[in-house]
Amino acid sequence: GAGVSQTPSNKVTEKGKYVELRCDPISGHTALYWYRQSLGQGPEFLIYFQGTGAADDSGLPNDRFFAVRPEGSVSTLKIQRTERGDSAVYLCASSNQGGDTQYFGPGTRLTVL
Amino acid sequence: DAKTTQPNSMESNEEEPVHLPCNHSTISGTDYIHWYRQLPSQGPEYVIHGLTSNVNNRMASLAIAEDRKSSTLILHRATLRDAAVYYCILRDSPGTYKYIFGTGTRLKVLA
Numbered sequence: 001g002a003g004v005s006q007t008p009s010n011k012v013t014e015k016g017k018y019v020e021l022r023c024d025p026i027s028g029h030t031a032l033y034w035y036r037q038s039l040g041q042g043p044e045f046l047i048y049f050q051g052t053g054a055a056d057d058s059g060l061p062n063d064r065f066f067a068v069r070p071e072g073s074v075s076t077l078k079i080q081r082t083e084r085g086d087s088a089v090y091l092c093a094s095s096n097q098g099g100d101t102q103y104f105g106p107g108t109r110l111t112v113l
Numbered sequence: 114d115a116k117t118t119q120p121n122s123m124e125s126n127e128e129e130p131v132h133l134p135c136n137h138s139t140i141s142g143t144d145y146i147h148w149y150r151q152l153p154s155q156g157p158e159y160v161i162h163g164l165t166s167n168v169n170n171r172m173a174s175l176a177i178a179e180d181r182k183s184s185t186l187i188l189h190r191a192t193l194r195d196a197a198v199y200y201c202i203l204r205d206s207p208g209t210y211k212y213i214f215g216t217g218t219r220l221k222v223l224a
Contacts, residue, residue, distance in 0.1 A: 004156075031210065033210075033212075035214075040216075041216060042198075042200055042214030042215050042216050042217050043157065043200075043214045044214070045205075045211045045212060045213065045214075048210045048211065050210075055210065056209055056210060056211050058211060059211065091156050091157070093156070093157075098210040099145075099210055101159045101162075102149075102157075102159065102212075103159070104156030104157045104158065105156050106154075106155060106156050107156055
């Protein structure tokens with residue numbers, strides 16, 4: 001079956017612009033995670049959704065970052081007033097429920113010029 | 114915060130076994146130990162997980178110390194396709210699904 005998909009695969013933007021990154025989880029998975037991965041580092045937790053609600057958003061670095069999952073499936077990570085330090089690969093994962101095996105998407109590589 | 118410690122890199126010859134260690138001295142009694150790996154330019158993929166007993170699956174084996182403060186991922190016969198970064202991960206704290214990845218071990222497999 002279809003795995004986790006993320007769009008776009010690459011996004012180049014200018015400092016100060018707004019970006020949206022999309023994640024399509026595996027159908028039926030209630031848990032969804034966003035991570036950020038900088039070069040040479042492991043994935044860093046950003047937020048976890050159980051259904052439509054953000055059960056844990058403690059990893060969001062500041063209020064420029066926001067994520068939604070209005071219907072409990074597709075999720076969008078939104079970054080306002082982008083900064084060069086936001087450049088990274090943003091990974092999405094889903095699981096059947098919280099704590100189960102996570103299935104990762106290929107990531108979106110964000111470059112802020 | 115939960116913390117895992119892994120060697121930055123390891124090398125193995127093809128067709129030989131590989132033992133990848135992980136220290137997790139702060140693990141709580143109910144935490145599972147998860148292992149994922151990340152091939153170049155891909156998202157991480159699940160390898161194996163365990164709680165107390167040693168575990169085997171088609172990809173690998175997981176040996177967990179009796180005190181649960183360390184574990185070892187065992188690849189029985191390394192292939193070139195096993196070259197990846199291997200992460201041992203725990204939850205940040207009980208009751209949360211915030212997983213902490215760390216920097217992992219980069220495994221190089223020599224032909």
